[in-house]
Amino acid sequence: MKSGFVSIVGRPNVGKSTLINQIMQRKIAIVSTKVGTTRNNIFGIYNDKDYQIVFVDTPGIQKANTKLEEVLNKKALDSFDNDIVLFLIDAITGYKDNDKKILKKLKEDKKRVILVLNKIDQIKKEKLLTLINELKNEYDFLDIVPISSLKNDNIDTLLQVIKNNLQDNVKYFSDDVITNIDEKYMIGELIREKVLENTYDEVPHSVTCLVTNIEFTKGKAIINADIIVDRDNLKSIIIGKNGTMLKKIGKEARLDIENYLNKKVYLELYVKTIPNWRDKKNSLKELNIIESDFE
Ligand SMILES: Nc1nc2c(ncn2[C@@H]2O[C@H](COP(=O)(O)OP(=O)(O)OP(=O)(O)O)[C@@H](O)[C@H]2O)c(=O)[nH]1
Ligand SMILES: [Mg+2]
Incomplete structure (x- = not known):
C-alpha cells in the first residue's frame, strides 16, 4: 500500500474544487463561477486496492484585502507542507503574476510539485503547447499534466502520476472516511x-x-x-x-x-x-x- 497527502493549490477560480469533486466522484467542495469560493482546507480521501491518497482542496491564494482573505491565504499556504502539491493553473487565462508568486513560494520551500494545467477543454492545442514551453523550465516539476476537471479529461493520467510519486505506506484513514467536513x-x-x-x-x-x-x-x-x-x-x-x-x-x-x-x-x-x-x-x-x- 502506498499513501500520501496531496494538496491542490492555486489562484482562486482555477478549478481546484472541481478537480477534487471529479476525483472523488461526488460533491466534497462547493464550486462557483465566482472568485474565492472555498473557505477551508477540505479533505477528499481516495482509496483503491493499493493506494490511499488524501487530497486537500484549499482556498485560492490571492492578494489579501480583508482579514478573511488573509486567513484563507494562510490556510492554503499551510497545506504546502503536504507530501505533494498539485499546482493548478487556468490554461484559459494562462500563467499570471499571481501564479508566479505562488510558484516562487513553492520553489523557496523546495516542494515536490506536479504542475496541472486545467480547463484544456476550452483552449487550442497550440496554446497548450506554448503554455507548457513557458512553464517547463520555471521549476523542476515532478511532472506536468494537462487536464479538464470539468470534462473529466486526463484525470486518470494525473492519478497515475500522483501514485508514482507517493512515498508513504501507512493507511491514514479507514475506508468509510471520505472527508473531514461534517x-x-x-x-x-x-x-x-x-x-x-x-x-x-x-x-x-x-x-x-x-x-x-x-x-x-x-x-x-x-x-x-x-x-x-x-x-x-x-x-x-x-x-x-x-x-x-x-x-x-x-x-x-x-x-x-x-x-x-x-x-x-x-x-x-x-x-x-x-x-x-x-x-x-x-x-x-x-x-x-x-x-x-x-x-
Ligand atoms: N471550462 C472549464 N471550466 C472549469 C474547469 N474546471 C473548473 N471550471 C470552472 O471554473 C470555475 C471555478 O471552479 P472552482 O472549482 O470553484 O475553482 P476553485 O479553484 O476551487 O476556486 P476558489 O475556491 O475560489 O479558489 C467554475 O465555474 C467551474 O465550473 C475545466 O476543466 N474546464
Ligand atoms: Mg474552491
Missing part, C-alpha cells in the same frame, strides 16, 4: 453555493451560511439556517422582490440537501446582517467560518 458544515456550504450561483458579484465575499438547527424526524430533516451578510443592501438582494430570490435559493438548496442526506428536507432560511464580520477576528470565530467544528 454534515452541518456541508449543508451550510450547499446553501452558500446556491447564493453564489444566483447573485451577482457584489454578494460572494460577504456571505456565509450557518446551519443553526437540524432535527431528524421520521424520514425527514427539518433544517434552520442563517444566511449572513455584512450590509443591508445585500440582504435585500438575497431576499429579492417579494422574497422571490430567497425562495429560489431555498428550493435549489433543498433539492441538493435532499440528495446529499437522501431524505426529505424542510428548509427554513433567515437572512441576517452582521456589519464587518469579515474583518473581525472574533466574529469570524463566532460565525464558525474559520474555526469550524471539524478543525
Whole structure:
C-alpha cells in the first residue's frame, strides 16, 4: 500500500474544487463561477486496492484585502507542507503574476510539485503547447499534466502520476472516511453555493451560511439556517422582490440537501446582517467560518 497527502493549490477560480469533486466522484467542495469560493482546507480521501491518497482542496491564494482573505491565504499556504502539491493553473487565462508568486513560494520551500494545467477543454492545442514551453523550465516539476476537471479529461493520467510519486505506506484513514467536513458544515456550504450561483458579484465575499438547527424526524430533516451578510443592501438582494430570490435559493438548496442526506428536507432560511464580520477576528470565530467544528 502506498499513501500520501496531496494538496491542490492555486489562484482562486482555477478549478481546484472541481478537480477534487471529479476525483472523488461526488460533491466534497462547493464550486462557483465566482472568485474565492472555498473557505477551508477540505479533505477528499481516495482509496483503491493499493493506494490511499488524501487530497486537500484549499482556498485560492490571492492578494489579501480583508482579514478573511488573509486567513484563507494562510490556510492554503499551510497545506504546502503536504507530501505533494498539485499546482493548478487556468490554461484559459494562462500563467499570471499571481501564479508566479505562488510558484516562487513553492520553489523557496523546495516542494515536490506536479504542475496541472486545467480547463484544456476550452483552449487550442497550440496554446497548450506554448503554455507548457513557458512553464517547463520555471521549476523542476515532478511532472506536468494537462487536464479538464470539468470534462473529466486526463484525470486518470494525473492519478497515475500522483501514485508514482507517493512515498508513504501507512493507511491514514479507514475506508468509510471520505472527508473531514461534517454534515452541518456541508449543508451550510450547499446553501452558500446556491447564493453564489444566483447573485451577482457584489454578494460572494460577504456571505456565509450557518446551519443553526437540524432535527431528524421520521424520514425527514427539518433544517434552520442563517444566511449572513455584512450590509443591508445585500440582504435585500438575497431576499429579492417579494422574497422571490430567497425562495429560489431555498428550493435549489433543498433539492441538493435532499440528495446529499437522501431524505426529505424542510428548509427554513433567515437572512441576517452582521456589519464587518469579515474583518473581525472574533466574529469570524463566532460565525464558525474559520474555526469550524471539524478543525
Ligand atoms: N471550462 C472549464 N471550466 C472549469 C474547469 N474546471 C473548473 N471550471 C470552472 O471554473 C470555475 C471555478 O471552479 P472552482 O472549482 O470553484 O475553482 P476553485 O479553484 O476551487 O476556486 P476558489 O475556491 O475560489 O479558489 C467554475 O465555474 C467551474 O465550473 C475545466 O476543466 N474546464
Ligand atoms: Mg474552491
